[in-house]
Amino acid sequence: MTFTVRAPASSANLGPGFDSLGLSVPLYTTVRVTPQAVTEVVPLGADLAGTPADERNYVYQAMTLAARRAGRSLPPARIEIETQVPLARGLGSSAAALVAGIVAGNELLGGPLDTETVLDVAAREEGHPDNVAPALLGGIVVATLDRLGTHYVRLTPPAHLGVTVLVPDFELSTSKARAVLPGEYSRADAVHALSHAALLVGALAQGRLDLLRHAMQDYIHQTWRAPLVPGLSDILDEAWRHGALGAALSGAGPTVLCFHDTRHATAPLHAYLQGVMARSGLTGQVMDFPIDEAGTLVER
Incomplete structure (x- = not known):
């Protein structure tokens, strides 16, 4: 059967x-x-x-x-x-x-x-x-x-939490993205990672959408992978100004994920992400999804 x-x-x-x-x-x-x-x-x-x-x-x-x-x-x-x-x-x-x-x-x-x-x-x-x-x-x-x-x-998933993804039209292998990571990290970076990961899980568990932008900061992998994904640094720094609750590199990339509040229109966020792609000489898709x-x- x-x-x-x-x-x-x-x-x-x-x-x-x-x-x-x-x-x-x-x-x-x-x-x-x-x-x-x-x-x-x-x-x-x-x-x-x-x-x-x-x-x-x-x-x-x-x-x-x-x-x-x-x-x-x-x-x-x-x-x-x-x-x-x-x-x-x-x-x-x-x-x-x-x-x-x-x-x-x-x-x-x-x-x-x-x-x-x-x-x-x-x-x-x-x-x-x-x-x-x-x-x-x-x-x-x-x-x-x-x-x-x-x-x-x-x-x-917290109520009203949606996902916007920017999927560029180029591939990035996980092995290449892992190869750029350092072999060791400072104590400060380790503490930063632990505290922000804990805050992110707590914010997601309690539906604190207001904390996501702060909790999603990362120095462990995104800083090192940013040169592999044109425009990533700009999105991580600025997407919140255009309606994103927070932004992150999706997995090893090159896709970028933004959280959004489903009660608000995502058109400004789409326009911003498409603009970043255009300035970086890239093509791709911007899509909204539920979790x-x-x-x-x-x-x-």
């Missing part, structure tokens, strides 16, 4: 929450699985052109991770994959594919893994939980990974 798994995109870090904080966005990677005698992997759509159409495919490899954790062999199936998540843009495309694959593999096996185990498998494969946790659970998620497991708190609260869904 055919079933479908749908996993959302995600935006990680949100400023100071490096490798530990993220939220889900309603752009989806979808995997349709039909048990049959021989395995087929079928990437669909222009966005997945050139991705492996065999067992080397990342979604299929993710399915095998579920089987390995369950101590089982993965049954053969036809696996169709499509995505709305732009690749290498800082919106968790690999995390959506990973989570969709692990959940699909678990479902194909009859569901031997619970949600916490699925999350742990995904976080260990990714190396950090900030994208995979919201992709799986939806909403806003704070998570850590250690030798004992993956531990998380899921936050219901996806459903996370990964399975439909039969």
Whole structure:
């Protein structure tokens, strides 16, 4: 019997929450699985052109991770994959594919893994939980990974909190964005990161939208990655003047995320972000989204 798994995109870090904080966005990677005698992997759509159409495919490899954790062999199936998540843009495309694959593999096996185990498998494969946790659970998620497991708190998004994303038309690999980070940080930068991450989580938990601009300041990764994303420094400094509640580099970039108050028009913020792109010689899209609260869904 055919079933479908749908996993959302995600935006990680949100400023100071490096490798530990993220939220889900309603752009989806979808995997349709039909048990049959021989395995087929079928990437669909222009966005997945050139991705492996065999067992080397990342979604299929993710399915095998579920089987390995369950101590089982993965049954053969036809696996169709499509995505709305732009690749290498800082919106968790690999995390959506990973989570969709692990959940699909678990479902194909009859569901031997619970949600916490699925999350742990995904976080260990990714190396950090900030994208995979919201992709799986939806909403806003704070998570850590250690030798004992993956531990998380899921936050219901505050009322009236919306997301605006600026998605430039160029790719930025996570490996390149990580390569520019320093090997060591000063005590002052560490204290700044800890205090602002704590303030950001508290503000999100209590719906203190007025604190987001201050809480989202970061010196751990955004300062170093700014040269890779033209216009980022300007947006981080000035977006609040045009209606943003706060701004951050989305994941490793180049997408930039701004929070907005859904009770207010976003046209001034859109105009500002499009102006930044134009001055930087870039093209791209500016889009408004709610925060996806459903996370990964399975439909039969």
